[in-house]
Amino acid sequence: MNIWQELPKPFLILAPMEGVTDMAFRQVIAKAGRPDLFYTEFTNVSSFASEKGRHNALERLKVADTDAPIIAQIWGKNPDHFSELSSALESLGFSGVDLNFGCPDKHVNKAGGGAAMIKTPELAVECYRKVKAATNLPVSIKTRLGFTYLDEYKTWLPTLLNEHPAALTVHLRTRKEMSKVAAHYELIPEILKMRAEISPETKLIINGDIKDRAAALELHQKFPEVDGFMIGRGVFQNPYCFTDHIGTHDELMELLKLHLDYYEAMFSASDETHYPYEPLKHFYKIYINNFPGASDLRAKLMETHSIAEAREILKAQL
Numbered sequence: 001m002n003i004w005q006e007l008p009k010p011f012l013i014l015a016p017m018e019g020v021t022d023m024a025f026r027q028v029i030a031k032a033g034r035p036d037l038f039y040t041e042f043t044n045v046s047s048f049a050s051e052k053g054r055h056n057a058l059e060r061l062k063v064a065d066t067d068a069p070i071i072a073q074i075w076g077k078n079p080d081h082f083s084e085l086s087s088a089l090e091s092l093g094f095s096g097v098d099l100n101f102g103c104p105d106k107h108v109n110k111a112g113g114g115a116a117m118i119k120t121p122e123l124a125v126e127c128y129r130k131v132k133a134a135t136n137l138p139v140s141i142k143t144r145l146g147f148t149y150l151d152e153y154k155t156w157l158p159t160l161l162n163e164h165p166a167a168l169t170v171h172l173r174t175r176k177e178m179s180k181v182a183a184h185y186e187l188i189p190e191i192l193k194m195r196a197e198i199s200p201e202t203k204l205i206i207n208g209d210i211k212d213r214a215a216a217l218e219l220h221q222k223f224p225e226v227d228g229f230m231i232g233r234g235v236f237q238n239p240y241c242f243t244d245h246i247g248t249h250d251e252l253m254e255l256l257k258l259h260l261d262y263y264e265a266m267f268s269a270s271d272e273t274h275y276p277y278e279p280l281k282h283f284y285k286i287y288i289n290n291f292p293g294a295s296d297l298r299a300k301l302m303e304t305h306s307i308a309e310a311r312e313i314l315k316a317q318l
Contacts (some may be wrong), residue, residue: 001095002138002166003037003069003071003095003096003138004096004138004140004166004167004203006069007036007037007203007227007228008036009227009228010216010217010220010226010227010228010229011035011036011037011227011228011229012035012036012037012213012216012228012229012230012231012242013035013036013037013038013039013169013205013228013229013230013231014026014029014035014037014038014039014230014231014232014235014242015039015207015230015231015232016039016040016041016042016073016098016100016142017041017232018041018042018103018105019041019279019282020041020235020282020283021038021039021040021041022041022060022266023062023063023064023067023262023266024259024262024263024265024266025259025262025283026038026064026066026067026070027064027066027067027258027262028239028255028258028259028262029235029239029242030064030066030067031066031255031258032239032240032242032243032247032255033240033241033242033243033245034066034242035231035242036228037069037070037071037095037228038067038069038070038071039070039071039072039073039098040060040061040063040070040071040072040073041060041073042073042074042075042100042103042114043057043060043061043072043073043074043075043085044057044074044075044076044113045074045075045076045078045081045082045084045085046076046078046081048081048084048085048088049078049080049081049084049085057085061089061092061094062266063092063093063094064262068093068095069095069096070093070094070095071094071095071096071097071098071140072089072092072094072096072097072098073097073098073099073100073142074086074097074098074099074100075099075100075103075108075113075114076111076112076113076127077111077112077113077116077117077120077123077127078127079123079126079127079129079130080130082099082127082130082131082134083130083131083133083134084134086130086131086134086135086137086139087134087135089135089137090135090136090137094137095137095138096137096138096139096140096166096167097131097135097137097138097139097140098139098140098141098142098167098169099124099127099128099131099139099140099141099142100113100114100142101114101115101117101118101124101141101142101143101160102114102115102118102142102143102144102169102171102175103115104144104175104178109175115143115144115147115175116147117143118143118144118146118147118152118156118175119147121155121156121159124159124160125159125163128141128160128163128165129163132163138166138167139165139166140165140166140167140168140169140203141160141165141167141168141169142168142169142171142207143156143157143160143168143169143170143171144170144171144173144174144175145157145170145171145172145173145174145184145187146174146175146176147174147175147176148174148175148176149174149176150174150177150184152174153170153187153191157170157191157194158194158198161194161195161198161199161202162198162199164199164201164202165199165202166202166203167202167203167204167205167227167228168195168202168203168204168205169205169206169207169230170191170204170205170206170207171183171207171208172184172185172187172188172206172207172208172209173208179208179233182209183207183208183209184208185206185209185219188206188223188226189223191204192204192223192225192226196225203227203228204225204226204227204228205226205227205228205229205230206219206223206226206228206229206230207229207230207232210229210230210231210232210234211231211233211234211237211238211241212231212234212237212238212241212242213231213241213242213243213244214244215234216229216231235286236285236286239252239255239286239287249291252286252287252288253287253288253314253317255287256283256284256286256287256288256314257311257314259280259283259287260280260307260310260311263275263280263307264307275307277304277305277306277307280307280310281301281302284298284301284302285298288301297313297317300313301313301314
């Protein structure tokens with residue numbers, strides 16, 4: 001089954017975000033109101049290819065029952081390593097594999113991966129073809145308009161479309177622009193034309209400045225040929241962003257408690273005796289805001305050193 005052929009139009013996706021969309025947070029969003037499709041955080045193909053890094057790579061690729069359907073997103077620059085990891089994904093329960101050719105992180109780019117692939121199109125194509133040959137899963141790509149200059153999309157996107165990926169997600173900014181400028185929605189008609197002329201079977205997904213379901217549907221009214229929309233930072237403003245609901249204070253607090261439970265279980269299921277607690281603190285602002293005493297409560301939670309301490313503080317608020 002090709003998952004991309006089974007989705008409604010328009011479909012909604014939670015954007016893969018490093019340090020955010022791990023298994024625990026995906027379970028939280030599934031509880032609040034799941035998107036049509038989840039992606040994993042991106043996994044380094046070269047880590048999987050090494051004996052030392054394989055365990056960590058597999059940990060990042062663990063999925064929960066509520067994740068399906070889910071796409072594994074991978075990155076790197078070694079075609080053979082792309083092939084090796086891709087061949088293992090079907091047995092891990094994924095519905096597809098996505099190649100990250102758009103991450104703007106400077107460390108990823110320095111290693112030649114993510115958005116740096118825009119500067120090495122021949123290598124990007126080789127990596128894509130290696131993945132296609134290694135798996136029966138549908139292969140998709142996520143990228144940006146360009147690395148430095150906006151008009152790079154005029155050659156870069158056709159290069160990708162000529163490979164006929166199952167889906168192409170375009171973040172409507174360059175790597176240089178990061179998120180400092182508004183997404184270039186004015187280019188959607190031209191990108192749609194490229195898709196129609198080169199690879200009409202490829203599903204086109206738009207990413208950038210889409211905060212919730214309502215915003216996605218509004219864009220779809222303007223550009224009905226777009227197949228799907230990806231929401232990233234909007235989930236920080238409202239974890240119910242894939243629905244028409246805005247969470248109440250009590251509902252958000254319950255989601256926070258669930259997040260603590262899911263995060264703790266994610267590590268206990270891996271037979272880990274210790275878990276990194278600090279990353280959890282980045283999530284507190286999602287649940288604790290816009291109510292009297294929110295800043296004080298966040299400040300207290302930021303001083304904690306364990307989930308147990310956080311639970312005690314939250315319990316005292318009841």
